[in-house]
Amino acid sequence: MIKTKMTELLGIQYPILMGAMAWITTAGLTAAVSNAGGAGVLGAGGRDEEWVRREIRKTKTLTDKPFGINLSLQTTPLRDKLVEAILAEGIDFVTLGAGDPRPFLPRFREAGIKTICIVPNTKLAKRMEACGADMLVIEGMESGGRIGNLTTMALMTNILPEVSLPVAAAGGIVDGRGLAAALIMGADGVQMGSRFLLASECGSHPSNAQAIVAASDTDSVTIGWSRGKGLRGLKNPFAEEYLSMEVSGVPTETLGQYVNGCSKRVADLGTGEDGKNGIVQVGESLEPLKKIQPAAEIIREVMEEAETLLKRAPRFVTE
Ligand SMILES: Cc1cc2nc3c(=O)[nH]c(=O)nc-3n(C[C@H](O)[C@H](O)[C@H](O)COP(=O)(O)O)c2cc1C
Secondary structure, three states: OOOOHHHHHHOOOOOEEEOOOOOOOOHHHHHHHHHOOOEEEEEOOOOOHHHHHHHHHHHHHHOOOOEEEEEEOOOOHHHHHHHHHHHHHOOOEEEEEOOOOHHHHHHHHHOOOEEEEEEOOHHHHHHHHHOOOOEEEEEOOOOOEEOOOOOHHHHHHHHHHHOOOOEEEEOOOOOHHHHHHHHHHOOOEEEEOHHHHHEOOOOOOHHHHHHHHHOOHHHEEEEOHHHOOOEEEEOOHHHHHHHHHHHOOOOHHHHHHHHOOHHHHHHHHOOOOOOOOOOOEOOOOOOOOOOOEOHHHHHHHHHHHHHHHHHHHHHHOOO
């Protein structure tokens, strides 16, 4: 049994938060993770308010355990409609990234919805604590998908001594070793995205899980650094084309158009025969990702491994 400030805050059995994944973490996977004792998170990225309402309702029919929804807070006309839909439907917590969450925290709090801010550095972590967030996710560049430029280890080292909120570490954590290490560093739990791409309940196109299983750590690539929008995934013809455009100085807007819509395409259709639909977004910790299995089994394995390692840890210390 591992109890932390995070399990207490969220009312969950295990300190494992599922990383929201746009176009991928829908009701089935979210409920499966929550039913297994972790915290499932719907990914609202790219969706409209109708989808948000429907998916929250559907998830409630599949689980009576706590679950959340992830919202990207870039200023778009849709953003405010999504916030209203979440407030109207009710949910246990929101994870908030890509934008300034401060204007929204009071409204979620008044509605009894806990707020988890995803941060890429110490300055933002302290700012989010000061303005009343309930919890933080510190997300390192080992993560799949959109990334910042600090590693998970550096974020844990820099941020954990500076804040007293519950913190989940994310980025490159795919097993019980990662969870045990994060807890020893002082985190209260972890957020995992990539490992759940291999959950049998995952709705992403099956060829994506196969590509992950076949991949080695040297297949991890980041595109988009030149326009400040790092995106990590598996090297393929789409990524190679992007990288050659980046080095040949193609305008930022052209690069933006090239990647536009690729997350949805890959989630729905895979990368395509010629690997030109987009990249399979996944983190750097690829070697252990070899098995497609139910979410409940993933959580059980991660917890068993972490508990075993934590129980063995005192052997390193001698009087
Ligand atoms: C395919 C994919 C899509 C993602 N989409 C989102 C998203 O929509 N919103 C978000 O906050 N994080 C997103 N992430 C990041 C995850 O929520 C999580 O923080 C990350 O996967 C953790 O690192 P890991 O991949 O090494 O487990 C995505 C990650 C992946 C792999």
